[in-house]
Amino acid sequence: MHKYYDLVDKLWRELCIIPAPSHHEEKRAEYIKNTLISWGIEPKIDEAKNVIVEFEEKTAETVVFEAHTDTVFPDMDKLPFSEDEKNVYCPGSGDDTAEVAMLLATVKYIIDSRKKPKNTILIVFNSCEEGLGNLKGTKAIIEKLGENVAAFYTFDGRYSDVVNISVGSHRYKVTVKTEGGHSYSAFGNKNAAEILSRGISKIYDLDAPQIDGKTTYNVGVISGGTSVNTIIQEAEMLCEYRSESYENLEFMKRKFQGIFEYMQSLGGSITVKEVGVRPCMKNVDKEKMQEMTEFVKRIQKKHTGLDVKETSGSTDCNIPHSMGIPAVCVGTYMGGGMHTREEWVEKASIPIGFNITKDIVTHYFE
Numbered sequence: 001m002h003k004y005y006d007l008v009d010k011l012w013r014e015l016c017i018i019p020a021p022s023h024h025e026e027k028r029a030e031y032i033k034n035t036l037i038s039w040g041i042e043p044k045i046d047e048a049k050n051v052i053v054e055f056e057e058k059t060a061e062t063v064v065f066e067a068h069t070d071t072v073f074p075d076m077d078k079l080p081f082s083e084d085e086k087n088v089y090c091p092g093s094g095d096d097t098a099e100v101a102m103l104l105a106t107v108k109y110i111i112d113s114r115k116k117p118k119n120t121i122l123i124v125f126n127s128c129e130e131g132l133g134n135l136k137g138t139k140a141i142i143e144k145l146g147e148n149v150a151a152f153y154t155f156d157g158r159y160s161d162v163v164n165i166s167v168g169s170h171r172y173k174v175t176v177k178t179e180g181g182h183s184y185s186a187f188g189n190k191n192a193a194e195i196l197s198r199g200i201s202k203i204y205d206l207d208a209p210q211i212d213g214k215t216t217y218n219v220g221v222i223s224g225g226t227s228v229n230t231i232i233q234e235a236e237m238l239c240e241y242r243s244e245s246y247e248n249l250e251f252m253k254r255k256f257q258g259i260f261e262y263m264q265s266l267g268g269s270i271t272v273k274e275v276g277v278r279p280c281m282k283n284v285d286k287e288k289m290q291e292m293t294e295f296v297k298r299i300q301k302k303h304t305g306l307d308v309k310e311t312s313g314s315t316d317c318n319i320p321h322s323m324g325i326p327a328v329c330v331g332t333y334m335g336g337g338m339h340t341r342e343e344w345v346e347k348a349s350i351p352i353g354f355n356i357t358k359d360i361v362t363h364y365f366e
Contacts (some may be wrong), residue, residue: 001355004358008104008351009347009351011035011105013088015031015100016079016092017081019077020092023127023128025069025127026049029127032069032100033051039111040111041107047140048127048141053124055121055122055365057116057121061120062119062120062145063121063122063152063364066124066137068100068125068126068130068316070127072092072095073341075091086346087347089344091341093344093345094345095157099155099357102332102356103123105358106362109362110361115365119150124137126141129315132171134276135318135319138154146323147323149320149325152326152327153292153327153330154329155331157315157331157332159308159330159331159356160309160331161310162330163310163329163331164310164311164312165281165310166318167214167243167278168244168246168280169240169243170252170256170274170278172240175270176235176263177234177268178191178195178267179233180234181230183229187231189231190231190268191231192232192233193225195263198266200219200237202262203256204217204219208243213245215241215245215248216243218239218240218241219239222236222237223236238275244280245280279318279319282321284326292326293328296308296330299356299359300331303355332356
């Protein structure tokens with residue numbers, strides 16, 4: 001098995017430095033494609049930039065395994081990589097580059113072992129999981145397969161956790177435009193930042209519902225203005241709300257729409273653009289979900305000795321969950337600093353994560 005530990009380490013280190021912001025994963029997709037071709041596999045790359053390996057069996061049901069190629073970082077040049085005796089440091093090294101390398105090495109293990117699939121198996125290195133990627137890659141896969149998907153697994157996060165509840169979200173870009181003018185001679189004209197700030201204050205006065213799941217809200221980006229002596233003509237924000245509950249999402253939608261209408265009443269011009277929607281769970285078979293959850297927890301504990309925690313989150317599982325398809329998100333590494341430029345991964349966790357990935361995927365082979 002050591003040759004696969006060496007392989008996954010090599011793949012991980014090479015993938016880490018390849019930039020892959022959401023919607024611009026082509027360099028990583030090309031690397032994965034060329035690697036697979038060198039192993040004698042001809043993968044497909046679809047319009048969403050998903051790299052797809054299919055192990056076909058004449059069954060009506062398909063099992064999907066994914067790891068996402070995109071990162072939250074906008075870099076289009078080589079990402080900075082460093083290491084010490086214990087850890088690797090690189091933006092995106094854990095989320096989700098480690099999982100991509102583990103799943104890719106698992107494909108090589110399947111080929112070398114000449115394993116045969118029990119179902120039709122799709123192994124997907126998918127695009128656009130992060131941020132305003134809006135799960136584009138997974139949408140393309142699930143929309144194509146529809147009800148033929150019997151089970152969906154995505155590898156993402158630390159191996160102390162499994163995500164089996166999907167958190168939905170709605171995201172908006174709100175732009176305020178006013179007359180503006182000189183801060184002294186035009187004093188009294190409407191200031192776009194004032195209107196925006198009054199709306200933000202209303203958002204933070206909200207009492208978010210916590211029945212049937214946690215609900216949150218956030219203003220994540222604020223921008224605008226020209227100079228210290230200019231009344232701001234244009235200001236904008238990116239804001240969102242999240243919940244595990246469909247009903248709570250609808251409640252928050254009504255509240256946010258009311259706030260946007262209030263902002264409009266203050267003068268100026270308000271433009272609201274929906275920039276992201278992530279659905280939450282609907283009508284998923286609870287028994288099947290529990291079966292899948294317990295299965296992956298057994299594998300994680302087998303290789304880590306940890307009592308794995310079940311949790312909720314926003315992952316590629318949101319899409320299958322919203323269509324009633326059982327899905328879990330499996331953690332396969334240990335580290336920290338996710339979504340920061342100081343992200344780090346414990347080197348010793350990589351072979352452990354590979355074994356978790358391998359055992360879960362090959363469960364569906366013989």
